[in-house]
Amino acid sequence: MDFFDRFTIPPHDDPMLYASIVAIGLVSIAIVFGVTYFKKWGYLWSEWLTTVDHKRIGIMYIISALLMLFRGGADAVMMRLQTAVPDNSFLDAQHYNEVFTTHGVVMIFFMAMAFIIGMMNFVVPLQIGARDVAFPRLNALSFWLYFAGAMLFNLSFVIGGSPDAGWTNYYPLAGTDFSEHVGVNYYNWALQISGIGTLMTGINFIATIMKMRAPGMTLMKMPMFTWSALITNLIIVFAFPVLTIALLMGTLDRQFFTNFFTTGDGGMDMMWANLFWIWGHPEVYILILPAFGIYSQIIATFSQRNLYGYKSMVASMVIISLLSFMVWVHHFFTMGQGAVANSIFSITTMAIAVPTGIKIFNWLLTMWKGKIRFTTPMMYSVAFIPLFTIGGVTGVMLAIASADYQYHNTMFLVAHFHNVIIPGVVFAMIAGLIYYWPKMFGFLLNERIGKWAFWNIVIGFCLSFFPMYITGLNGQARRMYTYSEASGFGPLSMVSFFGALLLAVGFALIVYNVYYSFRYAPRNVGDDPWNARSLEWATHNPVPEYNFAITPNVNSSEAFWDYKKNGHDLFKGGIKDIHMPNNSGWSIILAGIFFVFAFCFVFHVWVGVIIAFVGIISCLLYRSFEKDDGHHIHKEEIEETEKKFGGAE
């Protein structure tokens, strides 16, 4: 039985944990049973699990991101419940550590990253008039590797035990001396395989955007979201390899007794923090730039005017991409550098606020002379501007190295990054989802429920995080599972808990809205429900498999607007056969083997590791010799589809 001991979780006398194990088991059984009962396995396999269509992969990313949002959100509510009153004992210290670690990892890697990549998948090829991404099969592999990583990570709390060293996973705490059990191995391997997926996405999208734009679309005529995606993927390609190597070094330390990050034997524990943030700071810009892109699309559409300052928008993103690699030390100002090093990184950090500020002014100026329509996506965008500015200002406060000795590792920092990530990334993704919903599914989400959700989320956000600025300045440390009555943090923490509940209600309303609109929303919304401007709106809702019947001929970044208002001839020539890639089960199988590989590695089951490794190599060899020329959609078939949509031509 020794062999199986390793899979048990470290003792928790916590009924909730067992309740959640049972819940996970029941939900899994229910899903399998449901799909079998409705005889949907075939459909699921041939239409979704094996798909290489960028739109479907995008939707799968977004669904996974939403699932992870709820997983991470449940963690968040648990943490706020624990800290709602002084000396609470809802979670013990160990459990609290695991919960905040899981929350951070899930939200950054498996929610936010998946959401932005999903959005890029769905939107970018449409915005540049392409039929798919440059490497569709690779794209499916990226998704399934991400999914395998996410599932592996979520398995940790039922098999073997969750990581508990924070999402930043600092050594020596994360080393075997202080974190003996397998939690951190899970962290290493889950992030490793999903990170490889992300890196491949980066390469794929750079190739797509550089090589597959519709005729006439020069770089400076790309819609702004595509620009943001290009820059984001550039950052991904330069930043993620650092994470890959750092995780590998951590794995070697933990599982093969090397000394990269140990405190003795020539190791350098600070090196982990250094490498982590060399990746980590660019990562926050990986998250925020696509959000900026989404806001640019939405604000232009609903101000009913072209985006103000296109060139300065592009230039500021390029500058941000460079600067984002020059500031990482601001995450550990307090960990031993002298005044010279800290001052240099303090100044580069403050410099980032300048291009960011330029973008804020451009959005304001776009709205200024526009005729604003307050739809739900626009309301998120309008709320984003002041809220994000507050987050930016507190960021500049944190960037003052000497002052950071006061703020670092307090709730003030926690308030800062939630203040940029929630109104920045999360609002943008929800707004983008609502905005592109008709493109994905052919109907609109209900505006009234959407606005209710919006108000709950915005007010919930403010109540939840603004109090933390105050308690942080008063000295409340982050990642502490409880505090004393005398500290005086009680009342504001209670407000914060209440805010977290409002946020939860808001997200629940979004889910309800999906259900409600699916049942009751009218289906005849047409191809242009928002009176939009850029190219992705020049095809049908929902988008047919081949995207555009005729490859569009583009003359500006607002090609669709020119087509509607200025008589620009977007579709020249007639319908021809279209060449499309074939579906394939290869990606999901390979990712499945990766999952087994990583799982066995986590638990030192070397036989499994070797078998899975052989499997991975075999899959790669198979792919090298596989002949797959794709297929053609014939002219007649396309004409048929187009006629069903009421004929674009």
Place this chain on the structure above:
Amino acid sequence: MRELFPMKQVNGYIFSLLLTVVALSVYFFDMSFAMGLTILVVTAFIQAGVQLVVFMHAGESEDKGGIYVHTIYGVVLALLTILGSLLAMIWGYMY
């Protein structure tokens, strides 16, 4: 015949062999650590350049501008990261 014979590649091949020999010499000749490392770093960078231009055909397509910009961007970032790490972990480290 001239057009068919890949003169550039053959020259590139000889040149890269030469670079390898120079780098290898660090092992066989007795020299200071700093000297040896300098030779290694310099030959490594030239070697990478030769591979990129001659064998990976950077600069032969229409988008060579883009390729060089990306490459330089990458090199600049790598240098900044290394210098920054040295600054944070060694030169500017106090404790």
